[in-house]
Amino acid sequence: MAMCHACRRTLLAGERYRVWRWERRDRTVCAVCEPEVQAAGAVRVVETYETVRVGGLTQTVKRVA
Numbered sequence: 001m002a003m004c005h006a007c008r009r010t011l012l013a014g015e016r017y018r019v020w021r022w023e024r025r026d027r028t029v030c031a032v033c034e035p036e037v038q039a040a041g042a043v044r045v046v047e048t049y050e051t052v053r054v055g056g057l058t059q060t061v062k063r064v065a
């Protein structure tokens with residue numbers, strides 16, 4: 001389960017987030033908190049947003065051969 005390290009909130013399915021680095025650690029930050037952490041000196045690690053998947057990490061990909 002993804003959690004925003006700025007507001008300590010559990011991210012909802014479908015919510016966008018990105019990874020920011022501060023205090024030498026990579027942290028998940030929700031889109032709402034980005035201006036806040038940037039002002040606090042955080043550096044964005046990735047360019048694109050990731051989205052919280054429904055069902056977490058157990059998503060299965062059905063291959064069509």
Ligand SMILES: [Zn+2]
Binds near residue numbers: 004031
């Ligand atoms: Zn947040």
